[in-house]
Amino acid sequence: MPLREIKINAATMIYRVVIEPGSISGVGKALRLLFPSTKTLLVSDLNVDRIYGQEVVKSLEAEKWQVTTVVVRPGERAKSLKKAAHLYDSAIAAGLDRNSPVIALGGGVIGDLAGFIAATYLRGVPLVMVPTSLLAQVDSSVGGKVAVNHPRGKNLIGSIYPPRLVLIDPKVLTTLPFRQIKAGLAEVIKYGIIADGAFFAWLEKNIDRLLATNIEALTDAVTLSVMNKARVVEADEYEVDYRRVLNFGHTIGHALEAATDYSHYLHGEAVMVGMAVATRIAHKLDIIGSEDAARILNLLQRIDLKDAPADLTAEAVIDKLRQDKKRRNGEIFFVLPQSVGSASVIAVSDQKLIREAVKTGMRLEGL
Numbered sequence: 001m002p003l004r005e006i007k008i009n010a011a012t013m014i015y016r017v018v019i020e021p022g023s024i025s026g027v028g029k030a031l032r033l034l035f036p037s038t039k040t041l042l043v044s045d046l047n048v049d050r051i052y053g054q055e056v057v058k059s060l061e062a063e064k065w066q067v068t069t070v071v072v073r074p075g076e077r078a079k080s081l082k083k084a085a086h087l088y089d090s091a092i093a094a095g096l097d098r099n100s101p102v103i104a105l106g107g108g109v110i111g112d113l114a115g116f117i118a119a120t121y122l123r124g125v126p127l128v129m130v131p132t133s134l135l136a137q138v139d140s141s142v143g144g145k146v147a148v149n150h151p152r153g154k155n156l157i158g159s160i161y162p163p164r165l166v167l168i169d170p171k172v173l174t175t176l177p178f179r180q181i182k183a184g185l186a187e188v189i190k191y192g193i194i195a196d197g198a199f200f201a202w203l204e205k206n207i208d209r210l211l212a213t214n215i216e217a218l219t220d221a222v223t224l225s226v227m228n229k230a231r232v233v234e235a236d237e238y239e240v241d242y243r244r245v246l247n248f249g250h251t252i253g254h255a256l257e258a259a260t261d262y263s264h265y266l267h268g269e270a271v272m273v274g275m276a277v278a279t280r281i282a283h284k285l286d287i288i289g290s291e292d293a294a295r296i297l298n299l300l301q302r303i304d305l306k307d308a309p310a311d312l313t314a315e316a317v318i319d320k321l322r323q324d325k326k327r328r329n330g331e332i333f334f335v336l337p338q339s340v341g342s343a344s345v346i347a348v349s350d351q352k353l354i355r356e357a358v359k360t361g362m363r364l365e366g367l
């Protein structure tokens with residue numbers, strides 16, 4: 001399969017996203033072409049390091065890189081200021097200078113954490129993303145958002161700091177747990193719904209191949225997703241307006257995650273239910289026609305939506321929605337689809353309609 005390359009115009013630089021099956025063994029060479037330094041900080045988590053760490057270190061050392069590796073426990077808790085402090089200590093102890101790249105080898109957690117370090121250590125050192133989860137390949141590694149969490153909320157401390165290079169090897173998805181593949185597909189489908197009707201039609205035809213972890217199909221899906229994300233991010237890198245469409249499904253998704261203490265849903269699973277509920281709201285408000293709404297809901301059902309826990313009430317989810325920063329004067333801002341391939345941010349004030357959509361939607365009824 002040929003190498004695919006997408007160039008992204010960020011405000012401060014142009015960077016490349018390279019999508020190539022097998023490229024994980026070429027990390028060292030790719031970095032050697034870009035940076036004159038001899039030192040690098042490789043950040044990963046235990047799961048990813050166990051499978052790919054050695055191969056990546058070997059490829060770096062073959063190109064004369066002195067590698068300092070920091071491996072954190074898998075999971076969202078690694079995105080903390082405490083862990084960030086530990087990474088700064090390692091960078092300082094290793095004597096990393098302003099030209100020494102930080103490499104994020106892992107899913108979105110590692111990308112956000114290592115990206116935050118790269119953005120702040122010595123006021124910014126080069127960042128290279130080697131995303132290994134589907135979500136990280138199609139979403140978090142592109143667009144420059146980096147962050148750690150605060151006890152009061154997710155991603156409260158961060159920046160927009162574009163990477164110098166994103167190196168995507170779709171083959172690594174063969175070791176990703178199936179539940180994570182399905183959760184990542186939520187973000188893939190999102191691009192089809194909000195920005196690319198032709199991609200959505202392709203997904204309708206190829207969803208079974210994607211669910212079977214077919215690498216050729218996944219490579220196509222990753223490429224088209226990155227192209228779509230690039231288009232949105234180039235139009236509005238700092239999320240003044242248009243970039244907000246990427247939050248499709250996220251208003252309700254975040255509320256579901258928060259109301260269940262981030263322990264019931266994976267992010268993508270909650271977003272999938274959120275996309276279904278938002279589509280239902282759009283349909284009730286006559287913003288989207290019945291045929292397009294049915295196509296969206298059908299595709300989401302084929303991936304398999306996750307039911308809410310038995311003890312979760314609609315009121316608890318609405319409470320979290322009320323605390324959401326996308327709320328103003330009793331109105332809640334939702335990204336709503338207008339058709340398959342387009343969406344916009346719309347303020348909804350009909351509380352009864354929202355309540356009904358959440359209540360039935362989280363139980364997967366009436367969708």
Ligand SMILES: NC(=O)c1ccc[n+]([C@@H]2O[C@H](COP(=O)([O-])OP(=O)(O)OC[C@H]3O[C@@H](n4cnc5c(N)ncnc54)[C@H](O)[C@@H]3O)[C@@H](O)[C@H]2O)c1
Pocket residue numbers: 045046047048051074075076079106107108109110112132133134135136139140141142143144145146154155172173174175176177180267
């Ligand atoms: N910066 C952004 O624009 C952006 C966008 C969306 C999400 N995010 C962030 O991304 C994070 C979620 O990312 P995620 O879903 O990738 O979670 P994650 O990083 O926790 O990875 C999911 C799990 O898969 C494992 N894993 C990853 N790649 C693997 C592979 N190839 N083989 C085997 N196991 C593998 C990890 O160890 C982990 O257990 C959240 O913190 C979220 O806030 C950031």
